Amino acid sequence: xxxxxxxxxxxxxxxxxxxxxxxxxxxxxxxxxxxxxxxxxxxxxxxxxxxxxxxxxxxxxxxxxxxxxxxxxxxxxxxxxxxxxxxxxxxxxxxxxxxxxxxxxxxxxxxxxxxxxxxxxxxxxxxxxxxxxxxxxxxxxxxxxxxxxxxxxxxxxxxxxxxxxxxxxxxxxxxxxxxxxxxxxxxxxxxxxxxxxxxxxxxxxxxxxxxxxxxxxxxxxxxxxxxxxxxxxxxxxxxxxxxxxxxxxxxxxxxxxxxxxxxxxxxxxxxxxxxxxxxxxxxxxxxxxxxxxxxxxxxxxxxxxxxxxxxxxxxxxxxxxxxxxxxxxxxxxxxxxxxxxxxxxxxxxxxxxxxxxxxxxxxxxxxxxxxx
Amino acid sequence: xxxxxxxxxxxxxxxxxxxxxxxxxxxxxxxxxxxxxxxxxxxxxxxxxxxxxxxxxxxxxxxxxxxxxxxxxxxxxxxxxxxxxxxxxxxxxxxxxxxxxxxxxxxxxxxxxxxxxxxxxxxxxxxxxxxxxxxxxxxxxxxxxxxxxxxxxxxxxxxxxxxxxxxxxxxxxxxxxxxxxxxxxxxxxxxxxxxxxxxxxxxxxxxxxxxxxxxxxxxxxxxxxxxxxxxxxxxxxxxxxxxxxxxxxxxxxxxxxxxxxxxxxxxxxxxxxxxxxxxxxxxxxxxxxxxxxxxxxxxxxxxxxxxxxxxxxxxxxxxxxxxxxxxxxxxxxxxxxxxxxxxxxxxxxxxxxxxxxxxxxxxxxxxxxxxxxxxxxxxxxxxxxxxxxxxxxxxxxxxxxxxxxxxxxxxxxxxxxxxxxxxxxxxxxxxxxxxxxxxxxxxxxxxxxxxxxxxxxxxxxxxxxxxxxxxxxxxxxxxxxxxxxxxxxxxxxxxxxxxxxxxxxxxxxxxxxxxxxxxxxxxxxxxxxxxxxxxxxxxxxxxxxxxxxxxxxxxxxxxxxxxxxxxxxxxxxxxxxxxxxxxxxxxxxxxxxxxxxxxxxxxxx
Numbered sequence: 001x002x003x004x005x006x007x008x009x010x011x012x013x014x015x016x017x018x019x020x021x022x023x024x025x026x027x028x029x030x031x032x033x034x035x036x037x038x039x040x041x042x043x044x045x046x047x048x049x050x051x052x053x054x055x056x057x058x059x060x061x062x063x064x065x066x067x068x069x070x071x072x073x074x075x076x077x078x079x080x081x082x083x084x085x086x087x088x089x090x091x092x093x094x095x096x097x098x099x100x101x102x103x104x105x106x107x108x109x110x111x112x113x114x115x116x117x118x119x120x121x122x123x124x125x126x127x128x129x130x131x132x133x134x135x136x137x138x139x140x141x142x143x144x145x146x147x148x149x150x151x152x153x154x155x156x157x158x159x160x161x162x163x164x165x166x167x168x169x170x171x172x173x174x175x176x177x178x179x180x181x182x183x184x185x186x187x188x189x190x191x192x193x194x195x196x197x198x199x200x201x202x203x204x205x206x207x208x209x210x211x212x213x214x215x216x217x218x219x220x221x222x223x224x225x226x227x228x229x230x231x232x233x234x235x236x237x238x239x240x241x242x243x244x245x246x247x248x249x250x251x252x253x254x255x256x257x258x259x260x261x262x263x264x265x266x267x268x269x270x271x272x273x274x275x276x277x278x279x280x281x282x283x284x285x286x287x288x289x290x291x292x293x294x295x296x297x298x299x300x301x302x303x304x305x306x307x308x309x310x311x312x313x314x315x316x317x318x319x320x321x322x323x324x325x326x327x328x329x330x331x332x333x334x335x336x337x338x339x340x341x342x343x344x345x346x347x348x349x350x351x352x353x354x355x356x357x358x359x360x361x362x363x364x365x366x367x368x369x370x371x372x
Numbered sequence: 373x374x375x376x377x378x379x380x381x382x383x384x385x386x387x388x389x390x391x392x393x394x395x396x397x398x399x400x401x402x403x404x405x406x407x408x409x410x411x412x413x414x415x416x417x418x419x420x421x422x423x424x425x426x427x428x429x430x431x432x433x434x435x436x437x438x439x440x441x442x443x444x445x446x447x448x449x450x451x452x453x454x455x456x457x458x459x460x461x462x463x464x465x466x467x468x469x470x471x472x473x474x475x476x477x478x479x480x481x482x483x484x485x486x487x488x489x490x491x492x493x494x495x496x497x498x499x500x501x502x503x504x505x506x507x508x509x510x511x512x513x514x515x516x517x518x519x520x521x522x523x524x525x526x527x528x529x530x531x532x533x534x535x536x537x538x539x540x541x542x543x544x545x546x547x548x549x550x551x552x553x554x555x556x557x558x559x560x561x562x563x564x565x566x567x568x569x570x571x572x573x574x575x576x577x578x579x580x581x582x583x584x585x586x587x588x589x590x591x592x593x594x595x596x597x598x599x600x601x602x603x604x605x606x607x608x609x610x611x612x613x614x615x616x617x618x619x620x621x622x623x624x625x626x627x628x629x630x631x632x633x634x635x636x637x638x639x640x641x642x643x644x645x646x647x648x649x650x651x652x653x654x655x656x657x658x659x660x661x662x663x664x665x666x667x668x669x670x671x672x673x674x675x676x677x678x679x680x681x682x683x684x685x686x687x688x689x690x691x692x693x694x695x696x697x698x699x700x701x702x703x704x705x706x707x708x709x710x711x712x713x714x715x716x717x718x719x720x721x722x723x724x725x726x727x728x729x730x731x732x733x734x735x736x737x738x739x740x741x742x743x744x745x746x747x748x749x750x751x752x753x754x755x756x757x758x759x760x761x762x763x764x765x766x767x768x769x770x771x772x773x774x775x776x777x778x779x780x781x782x783x784x785x786x787x788x789x790x791x792x793x794x795x796x797x798x799x800x801x802x803x804x805x806x807x808x809x810x811x812x813x814x815x816x817x818x819x820x821x822x823x824x825x826x827x828x829x830x831x832x833x834x835x836x837x838x839x840x841x842x843x844x845x846x847x848x849x850x851x852x853x854x855x856x857x858x859x860x861x862x863x864x865x866x867x868x869x870x871x872x873x874x875x876x877x878x879x880x881x882x883x884x885x886x887x888x889x890x891x892x893x894x895x896x897x898x899x900x901x902x903x904x905x906x907x908x909x910x911x912x913x914x915x916x917x918x919x920x921x922x923x924x925x926x927x928x929x930x931x932x933x934x935x936x937x938x939x940x941x942x943x944x945x946x947x948x949x950x951x952x953x954x955x956x957x958x959x960x961x962x963x964x965x966x967x968x969x970x971x972x973x974x975x976x977x
Contacts (some may be wrong), residue, residue, distance in 0.1 A: 038582065038588050039588055039589070177379075178376075178379055178380075178383075235416075237401060237409065238409045238412045238413050240398070240401050240402065241401035241402055241405055241408070241409025241410075241412075242406065242409040242410040242412065242413035243402050243406070244402055244403070244406035244407070244410060245403060245406070254413060254416070254417045255413055255416065255417075257582075258416070258417055258580075258581075258582040258583060258588075259582050259583035260413075260416045260417070260582075260583045274398070274402065275413075278402060279398060279399065279402040279403055279406075282398050282402070283395065286391060286394060286398075289391075290387070290388070290391045293387050294384055294387065294388075297380050297383055297384050297387070298380075300380055301376070301377050301380045301381075309376060313380065313383075317383075320387055320390075324390050324394070327394050328394070328397075331394065331397045331398060331401060332397075332401075333393075333397055
């Protein structure tokens with residue numbers, strides 16, 4: 001259970017922790033600038049809240065690291081059931097936030113269960129796939145799909161939380177490919193996917209709210225709706241683009257504080273950063289993210305067992321997808337789906353769950369030399 | 373099947389590839405298109421508003437302001453910030469038809485961030501109402517602008533002119549490229565001629581705004597530079613009195629200061645109210661001005677030409693004396709007309725004047741005398757002197773396109789009518805009928821040249837403007853003295869045709885003229901107005917040392933002595949009173965008004 005010994009300390013993945021903290025601090029600094037008042041007035045306390053969450057998150061991370069991740073495989077089923085239940089709770093009683101039901105209030109706190117659920121889902125999926133010996137057979141593929149993937153997918157579509165629903169699908173596809181399938185099964189999987197795609201697409205499209213449909217339409221044709229979501233895409237592009245090579249300078253960005261860019265401190269924080277720090281700053285930031293992801297993949301490669309390998313891969317891929325889609329939408333090359341930028345966007349639940357996920361990654365890397 | 377490690381390495385390459393894609397996109401946005409987005413973000417944040425420059429004030433020669441600038445509110449829209457879906461709602465708030473707003477929005481503007489004026493001259497209540505609803509419409513702003521008011525209304529409007537928006541042809545002209553599409557510029561008269569110096573330089577205000585259009589702070593303010601004031605040569609009181617004397621009659625008056633060529637008064641009746649134009653004339657109002665049969669937009673003083681009638685006898689007399697075909701003592705016997713072949717050329721006095729010398733002939737305007745002088749001179753000599761006196765060519769006034777008038781000669785007739793010249797036509801021309809045509813302005817310039825000893829000056833519009841001359845008319849001083857004495861007799865001697873302009877205040881010299889419109893038969897006393905004769909009176913005063921020379925023309929006014937001479941008298945008396953009250957201590961007056969008259973260079977049309 002609690003396994004901290006000399007080797008754990010020695011092989012502790014300080015690099016990952018440091019990079020994550022640096023990125024999170026950059027995030028807080030950017031939130032500070034993005035939410036600064038233009039005239040006399042109180043500075044919105046977003047940056048303080050985010051800093052608080054960062055400290056709490058790092059403590060939680062260290063707590064997770066102190067446990068061997070194998071421990072997670074033993075508790076993944078109750079965790080998973082709890083996760084599904086909270087999703088149902090959200091569906092029934094969740095309060096409306098941003099036009100979608102994603103929040104659950106627990107006393108003074110409100111949190112987004114879907115944030116934590118992603119981690120639980122990856123743990124569950126990795127555990128289920130890791131107990132199968134050899135490549136996947138059709139039966140096990142269907143079992144995993146119907147028992148683990150489909151229920152949360154439907155619940156998330158219902159919320160509707162388009163982004164997370166898509167991510168759990170992509171992670172499923174990636175992990176089964178990583179696990180390996182028999183050629184026949186792989187072909188079957190591809191065929192079923194292709195056949196079900198139009199149906200799924202239709203269900204998906206019908207399940208979308210109007211604003212979500214608009215986002216996709218606007219992505220394809222931004223000029224169709226210059227004041228609505230097209231405006232959002234346009235302003236995001238202007239924000240990032242106006243940074244130029246070296247940026248407008250910290251606290252000198254205008255697009256965010258002047259409210260031209262909506263969601264400036266949450267989903268579109270990268271645009272604000274790019275405006276103030278320019279191409280050079282953005283390049284460095286992206287490099288930090290790339291380093292983090294490559295290190296996560298390296299952790300997966302070096303994991304001591306199949307569970308650790310799939311788990312590290314799933315977590316890293318989740319971050320990668322978030323990162324690509326978020327920055328892609330900020331730069332106008334991906335549709336605007338409400339996806340935050342990991343570690344930087346304002347949001348306590350997301351930051352906490354992301355730090356927990358990093359904790360799991362560090363735990364896997366720090367214990368790669370363990371033998372049973 | 374690939375090993376676990378290989379799979380992860382492949383994923384790593386994919387991740388790196390996606391990162392490269394993001395970096396490339398970032399390069400495209402920030403480096404390749406960075407300046408474009410920088411401009412767009414500035415345009416987002418900065419609202420550049422023009423502060424209109426107050427136009428220079430126009431004063432009359434005695435320092436009386438003729439125009440004033442008053443500010444008013446207007447509702448404008450910044451097309452780049454406005455949501456076109458809200459036009460209908462906006463139409464209700466600012467109370468104007470939605471189609472009109474659409475039209476204005478669709479007109480090409482300088483940039484989507486230059487405000488377009490939607491409605492001008494809003495009353496304060498409406499401003500308050502719109503302000504309270506402004507937050508519903510991003511891009512809607514209330515601006516103040518300055519409008520021009522013409523204090524004297526239609527008095528002097530042909531001279532002062534008016535402001536108007538850029539015409540479609542002007543907006544294509546590079547000379548006007550820095551004029552915003554809604555701005556008013558001088559389109560007529562002095563307002564047009566001196567537009568550049570009157571206009572001033574608009575200021576600029578750069579305001580930081582947020583996405584809701586709220587103004588956060590002012591970054592920069594460049595105050596406007598007021599246009600230069602100008603002091604015109606005209607005497608507005610003369611103008612007002614004389615215009616009143618015209619009543620409903622159409623006609624023109626031009627008064628000139630003989631020493632300098634300054635225009636003291638310039639009237640064209642009927643006139644129009646320039647205030648109609650200052651806030652944009654409606655198409656309906658414009659149409660009624662254009663279609664008015666009396667043609668109020670025509671400047672009769674210089675854009676319309678008429679036969680000069682007997683006023684032309686001055687030219688014939690000068691030519692006769694200079695050429696030596698007559699002396700002041702030469703007598704001609706008037707029987708009330710002469711015959712030439714089968715034609716009869718009558719004198720206006722059917723009973724005849726008896727034996728008349730030049731002096732009496734001018735005083736009583738004997739036609740027969742001048743038939744004889746004309747016969748002795750021949751048309752080509754008359755042509756030579758008329759031209760020397762400035763007829764048949766432009767006076768050089770810069771107020772608009774002026775008519776040249778016409779002085780015929782044998783060559784002209786051969787070229788234009790393909791016919792030889794007949795002596796009968798010389799008779800007609802000698803008394804200012806037939807082909808001869810002049811503008812009232814030309815006659816005033818002519819009188820001014822006679823008054824000042826022979827200097828044919830270009831009419832000047834600005835007070836104390838350095839006189840520009842066409843040169844000397846090269847007429848002997850004695851000749852001019854004889855003519856002036858005779859003209860004084862026209863007004864002041866018994867039997868003089870200009871007696872109705874006799875003044876107690878000053879001795880006026882002048883010459884009446886009655887230009888035939890149609891050949892009148894005896895006994896047709898009550899002709900419809902449009903067939904009635906045109907009335908002329910050309911004059912100067914005081915006769916000994918003239919300070920004012922003028923020409924009065926009344927369209928279909930009847931006899932010159934009856935219709936035109938009294939108006940001349942009123943104008944002369946008014947001017948002399950005003951010039952006594954405001955002695956010409958020009959330097960003192962200028963500094964009081966802050967006018968630098970030398971800088972006003974008229975722009976060419």
